Amino acid sequence: MSIQEALRSTLLDITAVPSPIGEEEALCNVVEDRLRRALGSDAVHRHQHSLVVHAAARPGAPRIGLIGHLDTVRTEHDGPARIEGERLYGAGAADMKAGLAVMLELVDHLDLRVLPCDLSLVFYEREEGPFEDNMLGPLLDRFEALRHLDLAICLEPSDNKLQLGCMGSVHATLRFRGRTAHSARPWQGDNAIYVAIDVLAMLRDRAPHDVVLDGHHFREVISPTMASAGRGRNIVPDLFELNVNYRFAPGRTPDQVVEHLRELVAGRAEVVPTDLSPAGHPHAGHPLVTHLAGCGVAAVETKQAWTDVARFDSIGVAAVNFGPGTQAQAHQRNEYTDLPLLYQGYAILERFLTTLPE
Incomplete structure (x- = not known):
């Protein structure tokens, strides 16, 4: 079987195993069984x-x-998961079972005995x-060994582009408070939606802020994404979130x-953080990053955007x-990945792993 046939087969197999967030057990079992057969039980650790x-x-490499x-x-x-022409369709085909397929085929096809690096792989849940x-x-x-890697490559979908760093992400609830009234007599209350108008206008008019690090531009933005208010359709709301x-x-x-978000809101709403994710530096000058950049990336x-690059950083x-x-x-609905990208991505990582300077 050619490497292209193997990649297609592996991606089709793992895409056919549903693994929506919180339901990763079945896919983890499939991947674990395959890796134990390839590497032996001592190399594979499950948590x-x-x-x-x-x-x-490879100590010292x-x-x-x-x-x-x-x-997913x-x-x-x-x-169902299927191949049509040069596309493979299925949940997670792009994000990120294409990357998982490449990881599995690298284990099967590389001569790990002479690989010029110490290689670890991580397959994890709830991303x-x-x-x-x-x-x-x-x-x-x-x-502990994961904390001493020289380079971690997160195989998030990137069209085989090398994407450096990542944005941090803060989700917060802004709570605007008013006073209820009957909607036939709104002057007797204070509509919490109206209380939010100035802050909404500020967010609408706020220009993106560009930050340059290692020659790479990061664009900072703040976006309202969800809103809720009201006790009933004929009641002036006293709370708008x-x-x-x-x-x-x-x-x-x-x-x-x-804290900066609180400064922008300036007391017009309560700011309640709900999900805090750090940003990741680009490491553009790192020698292993420059080596990967020279291995044929697009x-x-x-x-x-945010990825787990930040967690390593x-x-x-x-x-x-x-x-x-x-x-x-x-x-996306009817998610797919382009099979030529799968073949190219494998070739780039194979080149990177087998030509590392010792």
Whole structure:
């Protein structure tokens, strides 16, 4: 079987196993069984429905980690996992089972005995939810070796572009308070939705803020994303709650961003943080990053979103985003990935892992 046939087969097999967030057990079992057959039981360590794999031990060589999450978002599809032409359809085909397939085929096809690196792989659960529920954090606490990687490569879908750094993300609820009244006599109350008008206008008119680090541009934005109010359709609401998502560049902590949000709101609403995710630095000058950039990646750019690159960065491990999934298809109905990207992504990572300077 050619490597292209193997990649297609593996991606089809794992995409056919549903793994929406919180339901990763079945896929974890499939991946675990395959890795134990390939590497032996001593190399594979399971924690709940996540796996940490020491695929190739090479003391003194660069310590590389390939990182992929098992879960998908809950999307709708008009048929089972399938191949149509040069596309493979199914939940998670792009985000990020294409990356998982590449990880599994690298284990099967590389000669791990002569690999010029110390290679680990991580398959983890609950990435597609809140930061605190993400199981990569507990794995980094439990497996000390992961805290000493020289480079972690998160195989998030990137069209085989090398994406450096990542934005931090703060979700917070803004609570605007008023006073109830009958909607036929609104002057007897204070409509909490109207209380929010000035803050909404401020957010609407606030221009994006660009931050440059290592020659890479990060664009900071604040977006209202959800709103709720009202006790009934004929009652002037006394409470209006607005979720805002503040995407911020490396260089500030989530707590500092929350304080800045409070300054912007200036007492017009209560600010209640609900989900805090740090940002990740680009590490553009890191020698292993420059080596990967020279292995045929489609482009080098900034990651204008959040990924677990930030979690590695927060413990002093350089990390990048690079994956074969079709980026625009992440979280889409009838999600697919383009198979040529799968083949190219494998070839780039094979080249990177086998040509590392010792």
